[in-house]
Amino acid sequence: MANLYIHYPFCKQACHYCNFHFSTGAKGRDQMMELIEEELQMRASELKSPLESIYFGGGSPSLISTERITSFISKVTNQFDTVEGIEITLEVNPDDVDEDYLRRLKLAGINRLSLGIQSFSEKDLRLMHRAHDRKEAENALKAVKKHFENFSLDLIYGMPDSSIADWEESLSHALSYDPPHISAYALTVEEKTVLHHLVNKDKVTLLPEETVKEQYDLLVALLEQKKYINYEFSSFGKPNFFSVNNQNYWNGKAYLGLGPSAHSFDGQAKRSWNISNNHLYASGVQTRKLDREIEQLNTKDRYNEYIMTALRKQEGVSLAHIKNVFGKTHAAYLEEQVSRHLAIRNLFWDGDHLKIVREAKFLTDGIAADLFLI
Template structure:
């Protein structure tokens, strides 16, 4: 089985911790979306297996209109084989969620949402420079929980100045909506981000590793006691609600990444990555050229990746493969 991933590289504003490729200038978003559809067709022959997961990430793909998503899904159906149990996930920001938007997404073919909450604490959201506030998060979750059966929410633990009690309150708030899936990530400081520079200037102080570990252990204990399975280090799902997209990555299956900075893997030994520049990407696609670099993984590379990804999951690794 294969995955399709679409990297939509636009955001309304820059989160201080994010080092993904994105632009806060939206002037080229229509042209770039058209270019992504052209890239998809140009790379049609790179996928021979049926697709079981389509994932829209970014960036902020909830800036897309439902019609734009519907048109793309129709294009995919024309050019690729799809599994009956196809999972189609869209990452959404709380400030983009309305009842009308969710209804449009369902009609477009989206059957799973990943909601970028990060925190229900406005102090954390301000430090991260998120575009939404806690009230918008609660409203979005209320609407999504009534509209979608399959959805996930993202949380970040280890936030500067956060206490164990505040983190527990975050978890309790999330669990109050009975979500089927939660992804939770430790705050990571990446170079060339505003957070990195704020820490260097002494304006932000990180938690100790011990404090971060306590937050993680509290989360694992609480979620597992409620029937969540920690199927991958950062992902917790109820039975039958594990993310196909996530599982396929960790299991080394093939995936095709479309859009600036998107990565692809043939499931064997070829990895490709698109240029991380919107204008260069547009110029290349206009000429009918694919804007990626590639590498051939050695046997050692493959073993290292197998160990790195397998040890993150509940199924672990097999000594027969080592």
């Protein structure tokens, strides 16, 4: 199965923590979806199996007109094979939401929304330079809940100057709306962002890692109480509401990324990404000479990537999969490398699946790195 990702590289304003490729200018906005449709035609042969999901990300894809969204979805579903009940997700900002807009999205074919709440704290929202406030977030949530059965909330923990109680209040408020899915991410300081500048100038002080871990542990505990399943490190869903797009990404399935800076993966060993420049992207599409980087993964890269992604998932690392795909030598290497983490009870075997204990989940990336081939 395959997945389609659309990167719409425009935003109303720049969030202080974001290092994704985007522009706050208006130039090229109207033309961008035409270019993305043209890129799809250029790369149609890369979609070799039925589509399971279409995901509009960015940027702020809620700036795309519903007419454009309707046209794009119609062209994709008419031209390519899709599974029954294909998941079609649009990322939306709370300040773009009203009931008429939501009705038009449903008519366009969108059947899942990812709502970028990030926080219910006014202090956090100001620091992040989000375009919405708490009241707009609440109103957007009420409207989305009225019109969409399947939606997700994005939240950020580890905010500067936030206490455990602050995070618990924001998280509990989110849970009061009973969303079917929540994605929660630790704040990261990326280079060339306003937040990076503020931290370097000592105008913002980051939380100690132990406090961030406590906030993550609280997240896991509270959502577990509310019967959410932590099916991937940052993803929590009610039964039947796991994100198809998320699962396919973490399961190493093929995806085709369209738009400036969009990444693609063939499901085997080839990864590619488009140039992160709107003008050069447009020129490449128009001349049919798309500017993109291509990386061929070797066996070590593929093994390490499997360890990293599998350990983040509920199912864990499959020893049988490693034997079948990489061979007995790699399986023996893994069994040797895990001994220390088994001894200190960070990891455990569930049959032939290696899993991480709940108390060590926050350390997942570091533990995975200890198991890499080097």
